[in-house]
Amino acid sequence: xxxxxxxxxxxxxxxxxLRAFAISLCGNVDRADDLVQETLLRALANIDSFQPGTxxxxxxxxxLRNHFRSEYRKRRREVEDGEGRYAETLxxxxxxxxxxxxxxxxxxxxxxPADQREALVLxxxxxxxxxxxxxxxxxxxxxxxxxxxxxxxxxxxxxxxxNTGEIGPDETTRAVLTGHDHP
Amino acid sequence: MxxxxxxxxxxxxxxxxxRSKKPQAKPAKLSRDVQARLGQQLRAxxxxxxxxxxxxxxxxxxxxxxADKDKDSR
Numbered sequence: 001x002x003x004x005x006x007x008x009x010x011x012x013x014x015x016x017x018l019r020a021f022a023i024s025l026c027g028n029v030d031r032a033d034d035l036v037q038e039t040l041l042r043a044l045a046n047i048d049s050f051q052p053g054t055x056x057x058x059x060x061x062x063x064l065r066n067h068f069r070s071e072y073r074k075r076r077r078e079v080e081d082g083e084g085r086y087a088e089t090l091x092x093x094x095x096x097x098x099x100x101x102x103x104x105x106x107x108x109x110x111x112x113p114a115d116q117r118e119a120l121v122l123x124x125x126x127x128x129x130x131x132x133x134x135x136x137x138x139x140x141x142x143x144x145x146x147x148x149x150x151x152x153x154x155x156x157x158x159x160x161x162x163n164t165g166e167i168g169p170d171e172t173t174r175a176v177l178t179g180h181d182h183p
Numbered sequence: 184m185x186x187x188x189x190x191x192x193x194x195x196x197x198x199x200x201x202r203s204k205k206p207q208a209k210p211a212k213l214s215r216d217v218q219a220r221l222g223q224q225l226r227a228x229x230x231x232x233x234x235x236x237x238x239x240x241x242x243x244x245x246x247x248x249x250a251d252k253d254k255d256s257r
Contacts, residue, residue: 008245015241020232037244044248102231105224124222125229156217159224 108158119147
C-alpha cells in the first residue's frame with residue numbers, strides 16, 4: 001500500500017512534539033531520536049490499524065510511549081543510569097540566556113517517577129486532554145489527574161517555588177546569572 | 184487548611200510528622216501562580232525542542248519508506 005500523502009504529512013507534523021516527548025521520557029537527545037525513528041517505523045508498518053479521522057498525534061504518542069516502556073523493561077539497568085547521563089548531556093551544552101532556569105527545570109523533571117513525568121508532559125506541554133493522556137498511558141482519567149497533581153507538587157518542592165508565586169531568594173541570583181530581569 | 188506557616192515550611196520534621204498522620208492525604212493544593220509558573224517552564228522546555236522542527240533524518244526516512252512502497256506496489 002502506498003503511503004497516503006496526507007498520512008505522511010500528518011506523521012511529519014507530529015515529529016517535533018514526538019521528539020520533545022521522547023526527550024522528556026528518556027532524557028537523552030540521541031536516544032530520543034532513535035525512539036522516534038523506531039516509532040515511525042512501527043507506525044508505518046501498522047498504518048492499516050490507524051483509523052482515519054482519529055487523532056494521528058495521539059496514535060503516534062501511544063506507540064512511542066509503549067515502545068519506550070517495553071524498552072525500559074528490557075534495558076532497565078541502562079535506563080536507571082539515565083539521570084546521570086542526562087545531567088552530563090546537559091552540562092556539555094553551552095548555557096545561554098534563560099538556560100539556567102531551563103536546565104534546573106529539566107533536572108527536576110528527571111527526578112520524577114516516569115509515570116508522573118509522562119502524565120505531566122502529555123497534559124501540560126503536549127496539549128492532550130486528561131482523557132487523551134489516559135488513553136495514551138492505558139490508565140484511568142483519575143489516575144492521570146492524580147499523577148499530574150503529584151508531579152506538580154514535587155516539582156514545586158524541587159524548584160523551591162512557593163505559593164507566593166516567586167522563586168524565592170534565588171530570584172536575584174538567577175536574574176544576574178541569566179542576564180534576565182523578568183520575573 | 185491551606186494556610187502555610189512561613190517558619191514551618193522549611194522544617195523537614197514538621198513535614199514528616201504531617202505526612203505520618205495522613206499518609207493518604209492529598210498534597211496541599213498549589214496556587215494558580217505556582218501552577219502557571221511550572222506550566223510556563225514546562226512549555227519552555229518542550230517548545231525548545233519543538234522549535235527545532237523536523238530533523239533531516241526523519242524526512243529522509245519517510246521519503247525512503249515511500250520510495251520502497253512505490254516500488255513494492257509496481
